[in-house]
Amino acid sequence: MHPNFFATIHATLSAHPDRVLVVWPAACAGQAPATYTGGALLLRIEAGRAALRAQGVRPGQPVLLARPVSFELICLLLAVMSLGAVPVLPPAGASALGLWRVARRSKIRQALVAPALPWPARLLARALGLRLSADSGALPAPAPAWTAQRVAAGQPALISHSSGSTGPAKPIRRSHRVLQAQHEALRQAFPPLPGQRDFPLFPNVLLHNLAAGVCTLLPDVAWGAPARLEPARIVRQLRQQGVQTLTGNVFYFARLADYLTAVPTALPAVVALGVGGSPVPEGLMRRLAQLFAQARCYVIYGSSEAEPIAVRQLTDAAGLPEAGYCVGPILPALSWRLHPLGAVWVGAGRPLAQVGELQVKGAHVATAAPDGWLSTGDFGYLDADGRLCLTGRQGNEAIRQQQQHYQLEHVLQHLPGVARVAARPGRRGFVVYVEPAAGAVVAEAAVRAALAVFPGPVCEQVHFRRRLPVDSRHLSKIRYGAVR
Incomplete structure (x- = not known):
């Protein structure tokens, strides 16, 4: 090769x-x-x-x-x-x-x-x-036959x-060997297949698609201003151009879901969709499965350094939101380990789960570490079915009352009227920040009632904010250090 x-x-x-x-x-x-x-x-x-x-x-x-x-x-x-x-x-x-x-x-x-x-x-x-x-x-x-310049694979x-959600954006260096391995890993883990028409939100997927011979249709979006997304234009493209597979982040698919709920549109050509880039609420995936009735729906978990790490098709129950974000089994091609942090409660009748920071190693992992291990900055555990469940993020990972912040946030993502939520560790529990959806009113009593699913006093305070700070690329990752 x-x-x-x-x-x-x-x-x-x-x-x-x-x-x-x-x-x-x-x-x-x-x-x-x-x-x-x-x-x-x-x-x-x-x-x-x-x-x-x-x-x-x-x-x-x-x-x-x-x-x-x-x-x-x-x-x-x-x-x-x-x-x-x-x-x-x-x-x-x-x-x-x-x-x-x-x-x-x-x-x-x-x-x-x-x-x-x-x-x-x-x-x-x-x-x-x-x-x-x-x-x-x-x-x-037309030039004479030419080939790519030979280079060292490394x-x-x-x-x-990076997206800069946990600090200044850091450079990610992917070697030719890693890009090739990421291409192979993506081809095995998720559609599209050769001959299909793919609709990725981020143009970097073009490299993988071009290597696979897949036709890429770029969404009609303002690339420099993702918040100006117009879902009506996207849906028109999906319908008119025969899109078969599409991928994007939580912000993107939440906007599409809201539009398709208000303006029902049949999209029978779509056979698969994947959501990633940040923790994916289970409620959003269930909505998408109803709106794209002919499509297989996937949660895709990974990072620029390791794409993908885990993929879960929405074919089974993922457990309750209080257990964290279920992203599926870790790919067999990866070695993995959890750097231990502590134990969290993951639901009534179940034993405490030992959580830790996920570290991965493999051919499609880009890392400068001499031993080849990448620390992802994500905390979680493997459930009884061998699926990775995410419970916290680096910089905000402290355990309080046997919980991590993702567990509270995932529960509140299912509360009507909630657009975004951030939970920051306090002295004994968590301080919760809620961004209501446009035009919605969310009562503090409703927030506290939803969090009563957890044992113990997990909620110290509730604050409402017009906007919670998010990363500029996905508009889906909370910038916890900027939450006030």
């Missing part, structure tokens, strides 16, 4: 030059979406590849992709990777200062920017020694950043 992960994508594109593999939303209302075949993708990648080589980009060199999400960004990323250089994706919503910090941290001297970058930003970048370039958009004549293939 060629050590450069792009070689896998190159082989797929070359084998299917006439197959539509990417469908990008129309820039303006009334226009048709743009479609790109394997052959068209190769031509665009070759254009970027030629321009980058002319600019002196070399194997192993990090290149910052400081451009908005677009088809051109995807092609430039693949062009960088094909040369054996390292594409660097900045944190979601990064400011100009944030981009400079990324460049300094990763010792970047080259950045690909939008053609219309304001001149003050260009002047500042050049003063700091950062070379800026923008592709011309010109396509070359060389970084892609640097992205």
Whole structure:
């Protein structure tokens, strides 16, 4: 196998030059979406590849992709990777200062920017020694046969950043070997299958889909402002473009579920959907199973460093919400262990569960640890059926009254009118913060009554907030350190 992960994508594109593999939303209302075949993708990648080589980009060199999400960004990323250089994706919503910090941290001297970058930003970048370039958009004549630059399999293939929900966004370095292994793990764990039409919320899934020969239809969303999601436009795409599989986060699917409840729409083509990116409430999964009656519904648990870790199909009872978030069995390809923390109560009539921080190790795990183990920052236990149940998150993991915060939050997620909830450890129990849904009124008495399912005084105080702080990428992960 060629050590450069792009070689896998190159082989797929070359084998299917006439197959539509990417469908990008129309820039303006009334226009048709743009479609790109394997052959068209190769031509665009070759254009970027030629321009980058002319600019002196070399194997192993990090290149910052400081451009908005677009088809051109995807092609430039693949062009960088094909040369054996390292594409660097900045944190979601990064400011100009944030981009400079990324460049300094990763010792970047080259950045690909939008053609219309304001001149003050260009002047500042050049003063700091950062070379800026923008592709011309010109396509070359069909190039002679070419292959991806050979690299060491352990060389970084892609640097992205975490969501920043537990602190500053940190760089995640995935090697070519890890990207290949993550692609294989995803292909085995979850649809789509070759020939299906996939609808992923995040464009990074494109790498996996292109390697698998799956057609990717990108949602019509404002990539830089996910809160402006318009579910009516998404549902129209699902219906008109024959989408068969879709994935996204809790915020995204909750908005879709609310819209489909208010405006019932048959979507018989959808055969599978997956929800992940943050703890997934069981109530949301049950709603989706009713709204997408023909689809298999999955909870997908993982991280950028290890995608996926566990996958659960919604075919069985997951237990009560007070037991935590059930994410299914850990993949057999992974070694795992729990760094012990203590014991929590997981339901009447059941023994206390010993919880700890999950650590994983395997071919599709990206970690700089010499022993290969990745500490996920998630706390939980395995239930009697061997399924992982999440009960807490690093930085907020303290046990109070034999509970962790996810257990309280999962119970309250099922309370009518609750949009988001955060529970922070107090002196003896938890201080609970509730964000009501738009137009809803939630009474403190109802919150305390719902939490009476737990033994002991778990709730010290209840506070209501108009908005709880969440990460900028998923809009689903609570930033506990910012809860006030």
